[in-house]
Amino acid sequence: MITLTPAAAADRAGVSIDTLRYYEREGLIGPIRRSAGGRREYTEDDLFWIGMVTCFRDAGLGIADLRGFVAILRAEHSPQERVVFLRERRAALEQRVAALCRAMEVLDEKIAYYS
Amino acid sequence: MITLTPAAAADRAGVSIDTLRYYEREGLIGPIRRSAGGRREYTEDDLFWIGMVTCFRDAGLGIADLRGFVAILRAEHSPQERVVFLRERRAALEQRVAALCRAMEVLDEKIAYYS
DNA sequence: GTCGGATCTGGAGCGCGCTCCAGGTCAAGA
């Protein structure tokens, strides 16, 4: 199985090595497999998962939110529970979008005023 | 002129009194007029401005961003400069919306999978 | 006048999400 070094993984994920380790400590990713010497070896699966985490982080979800997300997707939960949780998260994101849209409207007003 | 006490203003703005003072210290609002005894008296204009600030804060802009915003709207800048600045801010907000949409797509996939 | 609640100030404290550091280990190349 082809794996990536921490530096390569961080580069691919667009975050720092420290951040990757931090996410692992927080239980957001991994645990990442280690080489005989103790170095982390990131698989494509790891990278995929990391991509999901960074996607949500970019969207502004907090570490605690993501821990919940991980728990829901990994642990034993009924599909119903998962769907409820996921829909809640989605609604929260929609509210953020709404807040952004309000702010953009204000900006548009100002832009129109000064144009 | 009818004015509001700090408590009333904070209530109307949906933030804490401390936050209002903090915003004033940071130059995001005010300076708020004071009564003879030194208490703040918030006018409707103040409230309007505070509403704009909280709108942008809700949208995720940082204090530094808002300071820039205030500077642009208050100080002597040409309309062109203002428009450039405002468009930049708008573009940044659009990127946030895009990030949120990506995250929502991921959620939608998961929701579809578990439904 | 007195009481009590709201407000004042300057500054300390806090939770979040990293980021950095010291001191040590591992491993590829000369």
Next chain:
DNA sequence: TCTTGACCTGGAGCGCGCTCCAGATCCGAC
């Protein structure tokens, strides 16, 4: 074998955006 650089761990430090606190002041109600 030796060097060099990437990586390891645990823990400290940091910037942001508040939030809280102590100690003082103000002011409406009694």
